[in-house]
Amino acid sequence: MLGVRASAPLGFVWIAGYLATTLGMVAAAALRRKPILLKGSTLLALTLLFIVLSAAAAVDPARREAVVPLPLVAFQVVALGAAWAVRGRWLVVGADAAAVGATLERCLGMLCASFERAVDAYVVPLADGPLHVALRPALAGATLVTFRGATGHRKAALLRALLAKQFDGVVPRVKIGRSGE
């Protein structure tokens, strides 16, 4: 029989670790010279990992009980809800909406995709219905990118993949070989 008891200090350690990781990623992106893409799906994956690890750490097999830090549980619920809400959104740090829009238009041209401009969005007509790509200014010159519609259309998936390639990730990549050798 597994016992359960509440513990606050352990929970605050996990919360601090989660906040340090997520805010650290945004800060690292802001410090890079090139525009950096942060995906909501990555935040969701990170949040799920945080929940699994913190839940596993709460179980004390020696004492056959789970230490449940109530503030941590409350934080997990809020963090998971927030991460779920932004799972389909992107944040481009270091590029304003006009710059991201110009990049998006170049990608649409590469995909032979026609589009119409709305107030703060691009509407791409596709066979399964239109794809809406909204670009909204965020804090510190960043841009929030939201995709809506045409989720199953191959060209919509190609646009997302191609647009993502135009920006670096927050973690620098290992590079092998040099162009122009």
Add this chain to the structure above:
Amino acid sequence: MARVEQSVVVNCDPQRVMEYISNVQNHPAFIGPLKSVTNLRGDAKQKGTTWDWTFVMAGVEFAGKSETVEYVPGRQFSFRTTTGIHSTFNYRLEPAQGGSRLTIDVDYEVPKTLLAKLQTSVVERLNDAEGQAAVQNLKAILDT
């Protein structure tokens, strides 16, 4: 010499398909691991024109250089990689079913140096699955 080959019928005339493919700056749109094509020096339809490319696999970027080998309007576009592993990409078109049959084949040599061996995986990435994805992507982009 190893070889990968894939083909698809595209509902688009061969001239338009070849115009699209011979613009090498379009290639990141349909080749998943290809991040960018830069420093295009001239018109890729001209033999000897060169450009730089960057592939991404498993979080690692591989960079190299390519040059045009042959361009035949509406029929063929070939280029080869000239750094690391030596390979030749050949795009061929023929009229089919009111559109075009597009065939992509890639020949590459077994490399000798360590760097080239690492870059082998770049070309091997264009194996059956990746090659099939590339031709299906082209179909999605060009079907009218």
